[in-house]
Amino acid sequence: MTALTAFSRVRRHLPPYLALTGKLAGRGAVEQAARASRVELSDGRFALDFGSYAVTLLGHRPPAVVEAVRRQLDTMPTSTRSLVSPATAAAAAAVVEYLGGRLSRVYFGLGGADAVEAVIKLAWLASGRRRIVAVEGAFHGKSLGALSLTHNQRFRAGLVDVLAPVVHVAAGDPDAVAREVAKGDVAALVFEPVQGENGVQELDPDVLRTWCAAAAEHGTFVVADEIQCGLRRCGDRSVALAAGLPVDAVLLGKPLGGGVVPLSAAVCNERLYAPLVADPMVHTATFSGHPLACAALPAALESIELLAGRGRTIARVFGAGLAQIHTARPDLVRAVRGRGLLWGLELPSPHITGRLIVGLAQAGLIVSPCMSRSTTLRLLPPLVADDSDLSEALQILAAVVGTFTTTGGS
Ligand SMILES: Cc1ncc(COP(=O)(O)O)c(C=O)c1O
DSSP: OHHHHHHHHHHHHSOTHHHHHHHHHTTTOOEEEEEBTEEEETTSOEEEESOGGGOOTTOBSOHHHHHHHHHHHHHOSSOOSSSOOHHHHHHHHHHHHHTTSSSOEEEEESSHHHHHHHHHHHHHHHHOOOEEEEETTOOOOSSHHHHHHOOOHHHHTTTGGGSOOEEEEOTTOTTHHHHHHTTSOEEEEEEOSEETTTTSEEOOHHHHHHHHHHHHHTTOEEEEEOTTTTTTTTSSSOHHHHTTOOOSEEEEOGGGGTTTSOOEEEEEOHHHHHHHHHOGGGSOOTTTTOHHHHHHHHHHHHHHHHTHHHHHHHHHHHHHHHHHHHHHOTTTOOEEEEETTEEEEEOSOHHHHHHHHHHHHHTTEEOEEOTTOTTEEEEOOOTTOOHHHHHHHHHHHHHHHHHOOSSSOO
């Protein structure tokens, strides 16, 4: 009954397509509760969550984060914004320290696109320039500024005339950024060190190094969008900083609130953040630095670090398991790409990818599609996956992939 009501309300009040896909994936059930790697459905079944669009890096309801948020909820969940919130201050200090301290200023948002919007505006104001260089295949969100950087034509269609001036360069072209910044009008270069929504594609660190050097030479800011690949999703706290790239900002989001509350951050150096030091009103939002969200951050970072070693084991075991599945069905799984806890299976068509995602969910393994590459199925094991979660996930994958026919159902 609860499930039927939920589907009918989604059909009436939200994009109806969500009811269709959700109903298929849940075989008529809806999500009801969750803990660690597992989601309980309304019909009593459980599914392993290796999806959730990269939010549940710590699994569902990580105890230390829930406890920290609960403490804030019981004391002061919202801020006067006239007085200082210690929770917001502590979160800013924690994320700066987590990234090593060189990037010492923080703007907090809720979703990832908030952080993208903030750095676009800061780069424009700090440089006085307007053009931005992004990368082909990039995904940075869908609010208008962020959408300007997102490359996918499907999301830009009908809006191109209202988007900011952005040029997208080929990911493999080491000279592309030098050509653009030499014109002297580029405010920022923005890239994802690992493009998650573009089918899990890692950008070549040597190309990135060349790009960063060209940007620095011409006074162009460099921003690493690690909303998906950072926070040890791909092994490192920050992929760009670990590679020694001289970036002016790192953007974080998704699991930054521990998978419990929405939270994102643009962690910037002094030069990029200067407009906000000069005038704190140039970029504000009622819920920026919200204490309830910020309370989660120190606990989330601490929990991520405690599990970093486990993450390396999961990456090794999971990567090896996916390689076996690839070997068993090369006609279906055309390629396996990934790093750490972010993996993509390349499939023959968007239709097959959709059917496989539904088939896996129905068999008890939730995975995610890729927003900008509909032929890639994305797998996001959480840091809390234990050995039995991992082997069960690989078994489900092997069974569903093994019996999958490219013409009919699975
Ligand atoms: C790299 C990257 N940047 C930005 C975003 C946008 O984040 P949000 O959907 O929370 O606005 C995403 C979302 O998938 C992302 O993967």
